[in-house]
Amino acid sequence: MTFRPRRSVLYMPGSNARALEKAKTLEADALILDLEDAVAPDAKEIAREQVCRAVQDGGYGDRELVIRINGLDTPWGKADLKAAAAAGPHAILVPKVSFADDIYQIGDFLDMNGAAAETRIWAMMETPMGILNAAAIAASVGFPAGRRFAAMVLGTNDLAKETRARIVRGRLPMITWLSQTVQAARAHGLDVIDGVFNDFEDMAAFREECAQGRDLGMDGKTLIHPKQIAVANEVFSPTxxxxxxxxxxxxxxxxxxxxxxxxxxxxxxxxxxxxxxxxxxxxxxxxxxxxxxxxx
Structure with missing residues (x-):
């Protein structure tokens, strides 16, 4: 049995060259080099160039490198996807996946544009429709166009925005969505990564939420600050x-x-x-x- 750790998955803004360099020294299992939410519209193109160059140049050790692209319905999405396919990251994170066809579309594009066979697809589960269709989305891994699919990532902030649910300690309003995504992922052999915790100064509450995610069956947690890495690594590791x-x-x-x-x-x-x-x-x-x- 082989295993790739995804306990700590840190978002890094693609427009920040210093952050991309610093990421080479961090203890995160995986890095999401972000071209979407963390990048202002006027910095999208420079972020794309920096992120793809960083992936190609390497120097990140055994960390898993993931490029989060902009949605294909945005002015930057298709150029992001084409550049990411050429750069050869371990995975490409697709925002706002709502239907199985979203996975097929990305898979076909990667195949037609010569992406490395090892490049995987990760899906952001951050829309109400995506949660409703979680089982069908996960099942796409069983079809040729979805064979690259490897992980589902919870976007809890976007889910709160779209549903008007409150983000509260214990995440009671979201428990059903979290568990439904875990169930769908496990039914089809996919990994599932928990959403971010916004208050990176409250380490006690962060630890509590990591433990909750692990109890629910998550493989790890997405992070917004390096100071969260050590706790995530500890909680999502076997004692x-x-x-x-x-x-x-x-x-x-x-x-x-x-x-x-x-x-x-x-x-x-x-x-x-x-x-x-x-x-x-x-x-x-x-x-x-x-x-x-x-x-x-």
């Missing part, structure tokens, strides 16, 4: 106790006397094969974190 228990389960199922069994007992607790699969993922995650450190 020492979880790793120890996972190793015990794997070792127990590997014993000759347990060969072919679907249920065994480990330290007085009933353990099934599904627990062994969960244990294998936990151990694979730890190995992945050790093998691919974020630091350059």
């Amino acid at each position: 020492a106790t979880e790793v120890e228990w996972a190793e015990k389960i794997i070792a127990a199922f590997a014993l000759p006397e347990n060969a072919g069994k679907g249920v065994i007992t480990v330290e007085g607790r009933m353990v099934e094969l599904l627990h062994a699969e969960m244990a294998q993922r936990t151990v694979a995650m730890v190995r992945g974190l050790t093998a691919t450190p974020a630091a350059a």
